[in-house]
Amino acid sequence: MPELPEVEVTRLGIEPSVIGRPITAVVVRDSRLRWPVTPAVRSLAGKVVGGVGRRGKYLLVDCGDGHLIVHLGMSGSLRMVPAAAPAGRHDHVDIVFGANALRLRDPRRFGAVLWAAGDVHRHRLLAHLGVEPLSGDFDGRRLHAITRGHRTAIKNLLMDARRIVGVGNIYASESLYRAGIRPQTPADRLSPERCARLARAVRGVLRAAIRAGGSSLRDFVGAQGEHGCFQQAYKVYGRAGEPCRVCSAPVRRIVQGQRSTFYCPGCQR
């Protein structure tokens, strides 16, 4: 999926076109997402959207008396399209606003569309989530506290949503490169200074990716169908064997927690 920047770019893209507008219909072509799309989602017509929020990689469409929770999984995109535009094979759900519709396309069907009545932050999928890396609550001191007592590799901890949300496989590698830290380093061995550098790196990488409009990963497209250009800016992700742009050492690929990790053996210690 889309990691935090892609979700945020989607949020920024769709909010202006749905805020204050009534949902006129919900079309579910295939309810077999990560969890079945329930009847409650199908009966949202008439509710007015108050705004679109985000918690980690979850989009939260405020419908007044509840929220539509949308997750893009690994391959999802949410775009505003003409409601009459023919739906493709993987266009599973439309939230219709008159002549236009928010269309969820998700080839792998790891995404989700759920209805949450009441306090959305108490929802079982959100209640356990960790700190927002772009919020004022996240800095070196906080990261240092989070890492204490965890001997797991720092890369795995960065991707653990119970501690820090939004940092996925790509930006975890990129952040560690920017901070000059080896991904295998046990989390609780990082000094306060290195935690400060890493926290700055995480925020910087996520911000840069949002500014660039998200990454152009395979089928990721933003809310208006545009492709982001951050992929060109990858320093290590997907560059195994290619020279580091700074020191020319070949970028290495290793596997951590069954996911690929990329790092520069020269720049990261």
Next chain:
DNA sequence: CTCGCCACCTGGGGGC
């Protein structure tokens, strides 16, 4: 608690 691993699903690319 923490940790490592699995599963869910489809499609694209490379090698033969």
Next chain:
DNA sequence: TGCCCCCAGGTGGCGA
């Protein structure tokens, strides 16, 4: 063309 294998953005849930 076809087949087979590997790889891919996430994350809840399981057992150790």
